[in-house]
Structure formats: C-alpha cells, structure tokens
Amino acid sequence: MIAALRYETVRIATIRSTAVSLVLAFLVGAGLGYLVAEPFSAAFDDAGNPIGDPVIDWYGAFGTPLALTAVFAAVIASQSIGQEYRFGLIRLTLTAFPQRARILAAKVLVVVVAAVVVALTSYAGSWAALAVRGSAQPVGEAPDPTYLLRGVLYVALVALSAFALAGITRQTAVGIAIPIVSGLIVEQILAAVLADRAQWLVRILPWSTGARWSQPAPDSLPDGSFVPYYYAGWQALAVLGVWVVALLLLQTTLFLRRDA
Amino acid sequence: MTVEAIALGKSYGATRAVDDLSFTLEPGVVTGFLGPNGAGKSTTMRLMLGLDRGDGSTRWDGLPLRGHDHVTRVVGAHLDAKFFHPTRTARNHLRLMATEARVPPSRVDEVLALVGLTDVARKKPKGFSLGMGQRLGLAGAILAEPRVLLLDEPANGLDPQSIQWLRDFLRHYARQGNVVFVSSHLLSEMALMAEHLVVIAKGRMVADETLESFVARSTRNDVLVRCVDPAALRAALAAEGVEAVTDGADGLAVSGIDTDRVGDLAFRAGIALHELTRRTASLEDAFLELTSGDQEFRTGGDA
Numbered sequence: 001m002i003a004a005l006r007y008e009t010v011r012i013a014t015i016r017s018t019a020v021s022l023v024l025a026f027l028v029g030a031g032l033g034y035l036v037a038e039p040f041s042a043a044f045d046d047a048g049n050p051i052g053d054p055v056i057d058w059y060g061a062f063g064t065p066l067a068l069t070a071v072f073a074a075v076i077a078s079q080s081i082g083q084e085y086r087f088g089l090i091r092l093t094l095t096a097f098p099q100r101a102r103i104l105a106a107k108v109l110v111v112v113v114a115a116v117v118v119a120l121t122s123y124a125g126s127w128a129a130l131a132v133r134g135s136a137q138p139v140g141e142a143p144d145p146t147y148l149l150r151g152v153l154y155v156a157l158v159a160l161s162a163f164a165l166a167g168i169t170r171q172t173a174v175g176i177a178i179p180i181v182s183g184l185i186v187e188q189i190l191a192a193v194l195a196d197r198a199q200w201l202v203r204i205l206p207w208s209t210g211a212r213w214s215q216p217a218p219d220s221l222p223d224g225s226f227v228p229y230y231y232a233g234w235q236a237l238a239v240l241g242v243w244v245v246a247l248l249l250l251q252t253t254l255f256l257r258r259d260a
Numbered sequence: 261m262t263v264e265a266i267a268l269g270k271s272y273g274a275t276r277a278v279d280d281l282s283f284t285l286e287p288g289v290v291t292g293f294l295g296p297n298g299a300g301k302s303t304t305m306r307l308m309l310g311l312d313r314g315d316g317s318t319r320w321d322g323l324p325l326r327g328h329d330h331v332t333r334v335v336g337a338h339l340d341a342k343f344f345h346p347t348r349t350a351r352n353h354l355r356l357m358a359t360e361a362r363v364p365p366s367r368v369d370e371v372l373a374l375v376g377l378t379d380v381a382r383k384k385p386k387g388f389s390l391g392m393g394q395r396l397g398l399a400g401a402i403l404a405e406p407r408v409l410l411l412d413e414p415a416n417g418l419d420p421q422s423i424q425w426l427r428d429f430l431r432h433y434a435r436q437g438n439v440v441f442v443s444s445h446l447l448s449e450m451a452l453m454a455e456h457l458v459v460i461a462k463g464r465m466v467a468d469e470t471l472e473s474f475v476a477r478s479t480r481n482d483v484l485v486r487c488v489d490p491a492a493l494r495a496a497l498a499a500e501g502v503e504a505v506t507d508g509a510d511g512l513a514v515s516g517i518d519t520d521r522v523g524d525l526a527f528r529a530g531i532a533l534h535e536l537t538r539r540t541a542s543l544e545d546a547f548l549e550l551t552s553g554d555q556e557f558r559t560g561g562d563a
Contacts, residue, residue, distance in 0.1 A: 007359040014352040015345060088343040091311050092400065095337050096360040098310045098326040260311040 004097055004106035012080055012110055021072040025118045028072075029125025032065040037133045056135050059147050062126045063214045069122040070155045073115040074162035074176050080111055081163055082172025094260045104255050108160070108248070115159035119152040147214065150237060154213040157240045161206065164247035168254060183207030203231055203239070210240030261287055261321045261334075261407040263439055268307045269315030270300070270463075277303050278314065278463040285408070285439045290430050292454030292471070293443035296551055300463040301443045302339070305412050309337055320408065330361040335408040336401035341393035341417060346386030350377055350396055353385065354403060361404040368403070375399045376422075390417030398426070408439040415446050427453045451543040461551045471543065478541035478549050479515060483522050486511040486535040496529040497522070510534070 012018055036057055041050030084090040097103040158179055166175025187208035194202050203209065215232035231239050263285040270278040278300040285291050295301045306312040310325055317324065320334050328334045344353050354368045372381045375395040380388070385396060394417055401409055409430070415423050423446075430453060434440040441458075444450050450457075457474050459467040467474050475481075485504075487493050490512050497504045497514060502525075507513040514522055519538050526533050541549075 003360050003362075007356065010352075010356050010359050014348050014356060016347050083345060087345050088340055089345060091306070091309075091339055092337075092343055092357065094311055095309050095335070096332050096357070098324075098331060257313065259313055260306070 001102055001106065004103050005109065007093070007097070007103075008080070008106045008110040012076065012114055015079070015083075017079060018076055018114070021076050022118060022121050025069045025072045025121040026125040028068045029062075029065045029122035030129045031125075032068070033061040033126030033129035034132065036064045037061040037130050037135065039133070039135075056130075056133065058130065058135065059144065059214070061130055062123055062148060063151050065122050065126060066119065066151050066155055067211065069118055070158040071176070071180060073118040073155045073159035074179055076114050076118065077111045077159035077163035078166040078172045078175030080107055080114075082166035082170065082175055085170040086172060090260050100256050101252070104252060108163070111159055111163045112156050115156040116152055118159075119155040122155075123148065123151075146234075150213045150234065153237055154210060154240070157210060157237065157244050158207070160244045161240070161247055164244065164251040167251040168247070179207045183211060204242075206240050206243035209236050212236040213240075261439055263308070263321075263408055263441070264319040265304070265308055265316070266319065267316035268304055268318070270303050270307055270312060271314075276463055278307060278460075281316070281460065281463070281465055283458050283465070283468045285441050286456070287407070287437050287439050288434055289455040290434045290440045290442060290453050291456040291458060292450045293441060293458050293460075294445075294447070294450065294547060295443075295460040295466075297445075298462075299460050299551075301460065302412055303463075304460070305337070305339065305410055305441075305443070308410065309335070330404070332357070332361040332363075332404040333406055335410055336404065336406035337410045337412075338394075338397040338401040338414055339412045341390050341397055344385045344393070344396060347384045349382050350385055350388075350399075351381040353396065354399055357400040357403050363404050371399045371403050374402075391419060391422060394418055395422070402433070406438075409433060409441065411440075411442040413443055413445065415444050415449055423449055447542075447544040447547055459547070459551065466550055474550075475541055475543055475546045478546035480539070480541035480545045480549065481515075482539050483514040483517060483519050484511055484535065484537045484539055485514060485522050485526070485533060487526065487531050487533045489531055492529060493526055493531050496525050496531070500525060513539075 039054035039056045041052070041054050043051050045051050084093060093103060094100060161179055162175040164175075165178050166172050169175070183206075187205040190205060191202045191208065209231055212230065212232040213236050215236070218230065218232070265281060265283050265285075268278055268281040269276070281300075281304060293301055293304075303312060307314045307316070308318040310318075320328065325331055325334065344350075348356070351368060351372065354371065355365065358365075358368055369378070369381070372378050375398055377392065377395055377399065380392065385393065388396065394414055398411070398414055401411065411430075415426055418426060427449065430440050430442060442453070444453075451471065454471055457467060457469060457471055458465075459474065467477075484507060485493065486508070487510065490506065490510055494504050494512055497512075497517075502514060502517050504512040504514045519536050523533065523536055
C-alpha cells in the first residue's frame with residue numbers, strides 16, 4: 001500500500017496542472033475573500049446613518065471562494081483517473097500494481113489529501129485577504145468551530161464525486177463537468193419542476209444540496225410541518241456524502257471487473 | 261524464471277479473440293511472438309499481465325503476478341509507444357515508473373542514457389517522435405531490471421541503427437538469464453532477433469518452436485538446379501521418386517532432397533549442371549505460408 005501511495009503521490013505531483021490548480025485556489029481564495037471581506041455597517045440610526053463599528057463577513061471570506069476552489073479540486077481528482085485512461089497509463093499502473101483494489105484505494109486517499117490541500121490553500125488566500133483588510137481574526141459573532149472543517153469536507157466530497165464519475169466514464173471532462181453542470185443548472189431546474197410534486201427528491205439532489213454546507217438548516221417546511229424543506233450544514237454534506245459513496249462503489253465495481 | 265501461459269482465452273461478444281493459448285517462455289532466449297494483424301497478440305500480452313479479463317492464467321515463476329512483492333522487478337512491459345502523460349517530463353515519467361520497486365534516481369538517469377534520451381530527459385514527451393516514444397517505453401520496461409521483458413512491437417518507428425541496437429540489447433538481456441518475449445511484424449528483424457517463436461493466428465496457436473524448425477516447415481526450402489537438359493534431369497529425378505518443377509528456362513526447383521543427392525543423380529544420368537543451389541525459405545516465407553488461411557486482410561483476393 002505504501003508503494004501505491006508513493007506512486008500516486010509522484011503521479012499527481014509531476015503534472016503541471018496540479019501546481020496550477022493550487023496557485024488558482026490561492027488566488028481565488030485571496031481575490032474573492034478580499035471582495036467578500038468588504039467592511040459594512042450592520043446597524044443604522046433613524047436617519048439612516050451607520051452606527052457602531054463596521055463589520056465584515058469573516059466566515060464568508062473563507063467559505064465563498066470554496067465554490068470555485070472545489071472545481072480546482074475536481075480537476076485534480078478527475079485527471080488522476082481520467083487521464084490514466086486517456087493516455088493509456090492505466091495499463092502501466094495496473095501492470096505495476098496488479099492488485100487493483102490497492103491502487104484504487106491509494107488513488108482515493110491521494111485525491112482526498114489533494115482536495116484538503118487545495119481547500120487549505122484557498123483558506124490561506126482568504127486569510128491573506130483578511131489580513132490586508134485588517135481583520136485576520138474572527139470578529140462579530142462567536143466563531144463556529146466546524147465551519148472551516150465543513151468547507152474542507154465539501155471540497156473533498158466534490159473532488160471524490162468528480163473522481164468517481166471520471167473513473168466510471170473513463171473521461172476526465174465528465175468528472176469535471178457533471179458536478180458543475182448538474183449543481184448549477186440541472187438540479188436547479190429539477191428543483192423548480194419538482195418542488196411541489198417530489199420535495200423529497202429535491203432535498204437529496206447531490207451537488208446543489210452539498211453546496212449548502214455553509215448554511216444553517218431550516219427547522220421545518222414553510223407550512224409548519226416538521227421535516228426541513230431543504231438540508232443544509234452537516235445534513236447537506238451527509239446527502240452529498242451518500243451520493244459519493246454510491247458513486248465510488250459503482251466505480252470500484254467497474255474498476256475491478258473491466259479491462260484496463 | 262519461466263513464464264507459463266495456461267489456456268488463455270478472451271472473447272469480444274461472439275468473436276473469440278484468443279482461444280486456449282498455452283505456452284512457456286524460457287529464460288536465456290529471445291522468444292518472438294508472431295501473428296497476422298488481429299491475431300490476438302496484444303490481447304494475449306494484456307491477458308498475461310492481468311490487464312484484460314479473460315480465461316486461463318499466467319504463472320510467473322509459479323506464481324500469479326500479484327503474488328510477487330515487487331512486480332516491476334518481475335516483469336517490465338512496453339505495450340505502446342504513446343503510453344505517457346504528454347506534459348510529464350521523460351525523467352519524471354521514469355521516476356513514476358521507479359516508485360513501485362524503489363528504483364534509485366541514479367538508475368533513472370542511467371536508463372535514459374542507455375536509450376539515448378538524456379538530452380530530452382527534462383522535456384515534455386508530447387513532442388516526441390514515435391521512435392522516441394518507443395525508447396521511453398523501453399526505458400520504463402527495463403528500469404527495474406526485471407527478469408521478464410514483454411514488449412509489443414517495440415521496433416515500430418525506430419530507425420535502422422536503433423533497430424540494430426534494440427536487437428543487440430534484447431539478445432544480450434536474454435543471455436543474462438532473462439525471459440524476453442517480443443512481438444513484431446518486422447519479420448526480417450524477428451529472424452535476426454528471435455531464437456524461439458510463438459506464432460498465433462485468429463487467436464489460436466500455430467507454432468511454438470525454434471525459429472529454425474519453424475522455417476524448416478516451409479515447402480519453399482528447395483534446391484535450384486540449372487542444366488543443359490532439364491527434361492532429362494526431371495525424368496531422372498522422377499525415377500527416384502523426387503518431384504521437380506520448372507523454374508526458369510533451364511532450371512528445376514527440387515523439393516525434399518539435398519544438393520549432394522541432386523548432383524549425384526545428374527552425374528549418373530550424364531547431365532552437365534550449370535548451377536546447383538540450396539534455397540532456404542525466409543521467416544517471412546514460412547510465416548506467410550503457415551498463416552495463409554488466417555489473414556484478416558489479403559491482397560489479390562477476396563477480402
């Protein structure tokens with residue numbers, strides 16, 4: 001297993017797009033973080049004049065860029081399996097590591113580590129932006145200790161979904177495109193169409209639900225019934241996590257059975 | 261180390277691409293793997309390596325490949341000249357290949373020098389020619405000094421000097437006690453390189469024997485004899501039960517008999533000879549003759 005992990009680490013570290021993705025993650029974290037960290041007034045007097053000290057969306061400065069950062073992690077993840085098929089390298093890989101489950105496990109682990117590094121790099125960019133704004137420490141509300149962790153987990157889950165899709169289809173582009181296109185377009189349309197007919201289905205759409213990782217969960221439906229009408233926070237991550245597990249299981253089955 | 265392929269088989273839908281192939285690769289000799297296009301050579305190699313799912317098994321010193329600790333020290337495979345990432349430098353490609361068996365970086369540089377890629381070691385292989393790709397693939401295969409080399413058409417795209425180098429290298433590698441199994445459609449090269457042949461057609465075994473005995477099976481091994489009276493010599497040969505056919509204005513092609521006996525018969529019949537030559541079939545002659553019914557594509561006939 002150590003050899004397989006070493007192989008995957010060297011493989012991911014010796015293609016330029018990995019370094020490019022990390023640089024972009026930092027720049028996006030810094031750029032969007034700086035824009036989100038624009039100080040604003042939260043309270044006003046009767047005449048409409050701001051009162052009190054300006055506040056900044058400290059958590060938003062970290063969390064907002066992750067929507068794009070997750071795409072960079074998805075690129076690295078998709079390439080780690082899709083390009084193996086595209087360039088025939090999978091045959092070299094599986095010759096050197098005939099125990100397929102072992103090399104696949106190594107790939108998954110390295111993708112997770114890479115996604116965490118991408119997320120932390122984005123955070124570093126955001127922190128730098130906040131430092132420039134003069135607010136490198138949390139201000140305002142008490143810090144949510146799990147917020148940053150949830151963000152990292154979200155990026156890792158998007159990366160794993162991209163990895164699984166690229167592995168299932170043996171296409172890098174599919175792994176990158178589906179989480180984006182589905183999350184931003186297809187699931188939004190489905191949510192609009194199915195809102196009244198199949199609310200349960202709308203609640204478990206993978207990428208649009210996962211993207212609510214940063215939001216607080218609503219308590220109940222607008223009509224007062226007990227079930228929340230969408231999942232958010234940890235629940236949203238759990239929904240995406242179940243999808244990721246299902247995709248990885250399908251990918252593993254295919255990877256173990258089909259010709260290289 | 262010996263390699264035993266046991267009852268290998270593979271189907272694509274209704275087509276049986278490889279059918280019950282069994283053979284043993286011995287160390288010390290270069291074994292050539294021949295077959296017409298579509299005969300199943302590449303599929304067989306992939307089955308041996310466990311890359312394709314199919315019937316049968318392959319034993320590498322009695323064990324399946326996954327039973328060995330460092331697989332890349334057991335087998336080095338080169339299956340295609342384009343199996344590399346276009347933006348990963350040649351040196352990094354070999355560093356990657358080196359990880360499984362913990363091959364030191366110095367060996368990477370050594371192998372790059374051996375295949376003549378030192379000057380482009382830090383270049384991206386997307387601009388490599390076919391020949392350079394072959395060299396990089398071969399470098400990856402020999403990197404961990406495996407006891408078995410399994411090479412699919414490694415001479416494609418190589419210039420004559422490189423082919424000669426490859427031939428010498430593979431024969432030397434085999435003589436060190438290693439197994440070398442190489443497919444090629446360059447039959448003239450195979451004739452110079454291989455000592456043993458595995459020949460398949462339509463996925464089935466045609467021959468598993470030495471190059472010499474394979475070529476000897478061809479009916480194109482004969483004796484050319486030119487003389488003043490071919491008809492008289494033909495009659496003299498027929499009287500001895502030897503068949504001869506006309507070959508040119510004053511010549512006969514005689515099969516199943518050596519030059520000494522033809523000379524003796526002509527002498528006894530009082531026929532003066534102008535030429536007496538033993539003609540040996542080439543590997544190409546033997547290959548075409550013995551696989552003539554199994555070509556996927558034929559010239560001059562119905563496809």
